[in-house]
Amino acid sequence: MWLAGEEKAGLEADLLPIEDPATGQVFAHCHSAAAQDVETAITTAHETFKSGIWSRASRHHRADILDKCATLLSDCLPELIKLEVRQTGRVIKEMQAQVPSLIRWFKYYASLLRVEERPVLPTMGKLHNFIDRVPLGVVVQITPFNHPLLIAVKKIAPALAAGNSVILKPSELTPLTSILLGKILAQAGIPAGVFSVLPGLGATTGKALVSHGLVRKVDVTGGTVAGRAIGSIVGGNLAKYTAELGGKAPLVVFDDADLDVAVNGIAFGSFIASGQTCIASTRIIVHSKIQEQVLQKLRVKIEGITRRIGSPSNIKSVMGPLVSEKQLLHVERVVEQSLASDDAVALTGAKRMTGTSLLDNTDLSAGYFYEPTILVSADGNKSITRTAIWREEAFGPVIVVVAFDNEADAIALANDTEFGLGASIWTQNLSRAFRVSEQIEAGIVWVNTHHRNDPSSPWGGAKSASGVGSENGLDAYHAYTATKSTIINYAPSKESMTTDDWFGEEARNARYG
Numbered sequence: 001m002w003l004a005g006e007e008k009a010g011l012e013a014d015l016l017p018i019e020d021p022a023t024g025q026v027f028a029h030c031h032s033a034a035a036q037d038v039e040t041a042i043t044t045a046h047e048t049f050k051s052g053i054w055s056r057a058s059r060h061h062r063a064d065i066l067d068k069c070a071t072l073l074s075d076c077l078p079e080l081i082k083l084e085v086r087q088t089g090r091v092i093k094e095m096q097a098q099v100p101s102l103i104r105w106f107k108y109y110a111s112l113l114r115v116e117e118r119p120v121l122p123t124m125g126k127l128h129n130f131i132d133r134v135p136l137g138v139v140v141q142i143t144p145f146n147h148p149l150l151i152a153v154k155k156i157a158p159a160l161a162a163g164n165s166v167i168l169k170p171s172e173l174t175p176l177t178s179i180l181l182g183k184i185l186a187q188a189g190i191p192a193g194v195f196s197v198l199p200g201l202g203a204t205t206g207k208a209l210v211s212h213g214l215v216r217k218v219d220v221t222g223g224t225v226a227g228r229a230i231g232s233i234v235g236g237n238l239a240k241y242t243a244e245l246g247g248k249a250p251l252v253v254f255d256d257a258d259l260d261v262a263v264n265g266i267a268f269g270s271f272i273a274s275g276q277t278c279i280a281s282t283r284i285i286v287h288s289k290i291q292e293q294v295l296q297k298l299r300v301k302i303e304g305i306t307r308r309i310g311s312p313s314n315i316k317s318v319m320g321p322l323v324s325e326k327q328l329l330h331v332e333r334v335v336e337q338s339l340a341s342d343d344a345v346a347l348t349g350a351k352r353m354t355g356t357s358l359l360d361n362t363d364l365s366a367g368y369f370y371e372p373t374i375l376v377s378a379d380g381n382k383s384i385t386r387t388a389i390w391r392e393e394a395f396g397p398v399i400v401v402v403a404f405d406n407e408a409d410a411i412a413l414a415n416d417t418e419f420g421l422g423a424s425i426w427t428q429n430l431s432r433a434f435r436v437s438e439q440i441e442a443g444i445v446w447v448n449t450h451h452r453n454d455p456s457s458p459w460g461g462a463k464s465a466s467g468v469g470s471e472n473g474l475d476a477y478h479a480y481t482a483t484k485s486t487i488i489n490y491a492p493s494k495e496s497m498t499t500d501d502w503f504g505e506e507a508r509n510a511r512y513g
Contacts, residue, residue, distance in 0.1 A: 001031055001199060002182030004044045005192025011036050016172050016199055021089030021321040022312050022367040028087075030175050033198035038208040041196045045138045045165035046214045048193030055135050055163040059113040062161060066110035068188040070103040076184055080177055082313075084149060087174045089320040089367070090273055091312045102153040108455035109161035112477060125499070126491035133481035135163035136216040136240065140209045142202070142230070143178070144222050145171035145323050146276040146395075152178055154459075154471050155219050160190065162480040164217075167196045169206050173323055175199035202226060207233070215239055217480065221278070223393070224419075224465045231468065242469035242479055244278065244460060246393045247421035250414035251281035251450060252404075252436070255289045257426040261448065263297040265426065266399070269450035271305060271372055274319055275397035276327070278466075279422030281450055283390065285413045288403040295347065295374070295401060302348050302372045309369060310359035317359060321368040322396055328352065328368040331396035335373065338387035342378055349373030349397070373398040385416065393419070407436065415441045420463030424450040443470065 001008050010031035018028040033041070049055045054062070073080075081095045088095075121129040141155040148170055159166045170178040175197070182197045198205055210218045210233050217240035220230050227245040234241045251269055253262045269281030286294045310317040322328045332352065338344045349371030353364040375398065377384040384390055384400055404410040414423060423442040427433055437445045443462040446452060453459065453472075460470025469479055489496065 001033055001037065002179050002195075002197035003037065003041055004196060005186055007179070007183070010034055016175065016201075018087055018176060019173070019324065020086055020367075021323050022362070022369075024325070024366050024368070028176060030172075030179070030199045032172070032200040033169075033205045034200075035204075035208050037198060038205060038212070041167050041198055042138055042209070042212050042214050044193045045167055045196065048191065049135070049137050049165040053191045054160075054165070054194045055137075057163070059116070062163065063110040063113040065189040066106045066113070066157065066161060069185055069190070070106035070110070072184050072188050073106065073181075074100070074103055076180070080149065080180060083177050083180070085312050087176050088145065088148065089312050089323055091317045091320045092315055093318065094272065094320075098147070098150055102149055105153045105157040105455045109157045109477065112474065113161055121485075123487070126489065126495070128488040128490055130486055132484045132486065133162065133478065134484045136480060136482055137164065138212075138215050139164045139166055139217040139219065139480065140212075140215050141166060141168045142206055142210070142218070142220040142222065143168065143170050145173040146273055146278075148174040149177050149181065151221050152181065154455075154476075155221075156181075156185075156195070157455075158476040159219075159480045160185075160195070162477055164480055165194050167198060167209060169198050169200060169202075169209055172199060172201050206230075210234055211237070213237060217241070219479075220244075227467060240479065242460075242471070242476075243467040244421075244471060245467040246419050246465055247278040247280070247461070248283060248391070248393055248417045248419040249279045249281050249422040249424070249442070249450075250283045250285050250417075250440070251424045252410050252414055252426065252440075253284070253286045253290065253294060254410070254425070254427040254429070254432065255287040256428045256432075257290075257448075258428065259290060259293055259297060262426040263294060263301055265424065265448070265450050266294075266298060267301045267305065269424065270399045271319055271397045272451065274322055274370070275399075276323060276395050277451070279444065279451055280395075281424060282394065282399055283413075283417070284399050284401045285404055285410055286401060287410075288405050291401070291403045295376070298374060298401075299348060302374065305372050306349075308359050309353065309364070310357035311362045314360050314362075319372070319397065322370055323368070325368055327395065328370060331370055331394050331398060334388050334392055334394045335375070335398055338375065338384070338389040341387050343383040343387050344375045344389065344400075345378050347374040347376055350375070370396055370398075375400050377402065382413075385413070391417070407432070411436060411439045415439075418463060418465040419461070421461040421466040422446070422451070424448075 012034040014032040224246040312320040353369035424446040
């Protein structure tokens, strides 16, 4: 674990096996935080917060440290990328693009600290009322397996910028890079006790963290069921809560779209990270006039992807395995259940990959590889919308393609879900882009692109199944703070005696409020 500024063993002997999803082999073990480890981390974090070494440090000092975090993170990229590939199974091509982008989050929040203004409110009378943003205290962050470093940094950067003490619980499947991040932040100047990493299972370590009375905010990215369970605990402590949960993103292609650009967007939105992203474009909603063209182009694109699936460490490999056997079995169940209903048919894939890779002879049978899959309605219309794959988050490389006839039909299909995280629209018509984007129920809507992410852009859901609050931007920074209102009376003493002596002997028009 990374605890109070140094790497430490857990107090109990419990170890988490860390598996390479491409081979099924355990290549490392990580200590799991026990109840006493959690108590130590939270108590230390609280004491450090109260000391003021970070919480009351000047904003310019904190900004300088965050900038140094970015610099040191940049220096460690080769090691972090290699380990991120090994523990997630995501191909190195993806990680070489994603991991360097994390530097932007530290730089963005460092810049925000340097330019943030303090508002003065227009109060009545001779009162000067200014507002400060003050840190909350100890905050707990729970992150998933699919983007271990990215999602962690998205939460850590605004929390540290605000002056909080942070305890991170990474996924038990992918904790290794988070522990390395603890070392990097310490080298940059984050004081001991301000940042800790406690790996462990959600039912034990996670529950102990979010239940603690000294924790003033919990920020989680994960599944909807877990998010609701955590939220009920956090609410009992009257702590703040942010949750980025499930998704079932629609991708709507109108008949005036550039089809080649749209198909590229579908492939990226659907199969990046082997479909293991919360905003994966899993429901492809296509105008009936162009459905066959889109399906034909998608088949060609998927054939190219399948042919180039191999070892995640191979720079030519374009898609890796699912993260675990459990996740593979989940995808298989959802697909098989949908196909068994006679409402869906598979055009491609729908099965685990076996044999050797056409790219580099990797033994695909040893890992958790699943073929890129297209499912369509068995009746040629919309029967697939009755199946599990339309409703349930599979979290794998599986897409559903459904046709629509008009704009209202497309919007209805897009909104036919309990989730509302991301969506995209593909059209050359600017008026339509504005009109449809306004009616789609999602926290993020992209036009002619998908899965764009920037430190300044809010990232959160529009429906409860997709979470509470948002990441990124000024909103995330504010969510890690409380407002403090300071009101100063600058009236002369004589005037104050006239207006403020409520219980004086003489009858006066004393103020109230």
